[in-house]
Amino acid sequence: MQFDFDKQSRKKIIEYVFDKLEDYYSSTKERTTNPELNIKDIRESLLSQELANGIHPEKAIDHIINGLEKYSVHTPHPKYFGLFNPRSNYAGIMADLITATYNPQLAGWSHAPFAVEVEDLLIREFANKFGYQTERADGVFTTGGAEANLTAILCALNHKYPALASEGMFSIDKKPIIFCSQEAHHSIQKAVKVVGLGTNLIKAIPINSHLKMDIAILQQELEKLDYSVYDPLMIIGTAGTTGTGAIDNLVELNEIAKYHNLWFHVDAAFGGGAVLSDDLKVHLKGIEDSDSITFDAHKWMSVPMGASIFLTSKNDVLNKTFEINTEYMPKDADKLKVTQPFTHSIQWSRRFMGLKLYLSLLTYGWEGYEQIINHQSDMARYLKSQLLKNAWVIRNHTDLPVVCFTKEEFEQDPKFTEQIMSNILKNRKSWLSLYPINGISTFRACITNYNTTKIEIDELVNELNMEVDSFVTEMHPKHW
Structure with missing residues (x-):
């Protein structure tokens, strides 16, 4: 068996794949936004293939392309207004x-020195963009925001409890507690399960009118905490909540964290992209004083999944958290002043995630x-203006391109x-989601595509208006 194929075959295969992908990439809008969810057909199509x-190769490629075409939400579509994809x-x-x-294998520096140095350069660049002092900052690429948030919690624990690395949770005599918004990403809940703290040690703080x-309420919770049982560990601020795009008051959260000697982490997985815009970065004021940051380049920077970054203003904490010695890892670079990636991250074998960025x-x-980034923000403002012109109401407050809206006269009707x-979703012309705000279901549209223009916005608003007319005719005929 020849895994490589010969040169002529490779050229033929790559050209065949290129033609297929080029057709998709250049005419994405001609597709429907979402598939019909038919699990029986999907499984039958998989079982029909010969694996033995x-x-x-061309038949195999056709099978995969056809499957992705027919059974995917087409997130590259300019009328995909969904999650941060x-x-x-x-x-x-x-x-x-x-x-x-x-x-390249990025576990050891000497195996991929160019790749490792590229990622180190990007860490320094983004540390500088977020306002960290470059000489005191550190960071690492992660597979996604969930890993970055998990890394933040591990760093906070190892920073506060020096014996944790060797003695584990048995070295902690009180229960570490984490404070975050009730709108914080659910990866925080997953992370505390992974580290062994449990979700009961997350104190979810209610949100205000914005x-x-x-x-x-955060200050009240800190004041009434039983310090004989609990040991406050960290505050997690969110810069761009998934549902409404809200940015917590990072300046005040930092002041509270410093006063109580808590680790201050900012989950800026989406909203962190605002730091690249002179018009928007003011909304991230206070992030420069944080202890760590999560940022997903595969969100607002439009690179393929997944490329996230964990940054910290404490340049010793990643080594404290992950340092380990082995006999089998290459020692070619031991005399050089470099950091071995496998001692610096949850990951061991590592893909070159930073290259796409x-x-x-x-x-x-x-x-x-x-x-x-400014274009996408402009499109969100245009969407708001068109919705308001058509008697919709906006229910969130953010300068990020996330718009939550409804019709005031029907917002109490769950149907x-x-x-x-x-x-x-049946029309398959647009894709957006629903999100509850103060118990009221709203439509949520997020501008994630750099090719989304006023044309697609107008098409979405027109489609929504037509559906409202149909709803009124069918469900509320007296409304007319």
Whole structure:
């Protein structure tokens, strides 16, 4: 068996794949936004394939392309207004192809010195963008925001409890407690399960009228805490909540954290992209004083999944948390002043995640990214203006491109959003989601695609208006 194929076959295969992908990439809008969810057909299509002896490469490629075409939500579509899943820029796609071909192993510095140094450079660049003092900052690429948030909790624990690395949780005589907004990402709940703290040690603070963590309630919780049982560990502020795009008051949270000697982490997985825009970065004021930051480049920076960054202003804490010695890892670089990646991260074997971001920056530059981020923010403002012109009401308050809206006269009717959303998904022309705000279901539209223009916004608003007319005719004929 020849895994490589010969040169002529490789060229034929890559051209065949390229033509298929180019058709998709250049005409994504011609697709429907979402599939019909037919699990029986999907499983039958998989079982129909020959795995024992293999099939011709082009037939195999057709099978996969057809499956993805027919059974995927097309997140690269300019009318995908859903979660933080953007269209991948082309430089990022090429970077993944290059990475897969060279397949560098980033566990040890000497195995992939160029790749490791690229990621170290990007860590310094982003530390500087977020306002950290570069010489005191550190960080690492992670598989996603969940790993970055888990890393933050591990770093906070190892920073506060020096014996943790060797003695584990048995070295802690009180229960560490974590404070965050009730709108904080659920990866925090998963992380405390992983580290062995348990979800009961998360104190979820209610939000205020602006959907941000209520500072007064946070202070009350800290004051009434039984310090004979609990030991406050950290405060997690969110810069761009998943549901409404709210940014917690990072300045005040930092002051409270410093006063109580708590680790202050900012989950800026999506909203962190605002730091690249002169118009938007003011909303992240206070992030520069945090102890750590989560940022997902695969969200607002439009690179392929997954490329997240964990940053910290304490340059010794990653080593404290993950340092380990082995006999079998390469020692070629032991005499050099370098950090071995496997001692610096949850991961051991590591993909070159940073290349998709590095090649994108080399290609488009910081200025290019600022233009794209400002464009998406402009499109969100345009969406708000068009909704208001058509008698919709906006229920969230954010300068990030996340818009939550409804019709005031129907917001108490649970069937309103449910039925309209069902019809929109059946139409397969647009994709958006629902999110409850103060117990009221709202439509949630997020601008994640750099190709989304006023044309797509107008099409979405028109489709929504038509569905409202149908809803009124069917459910509330007296309304007319």
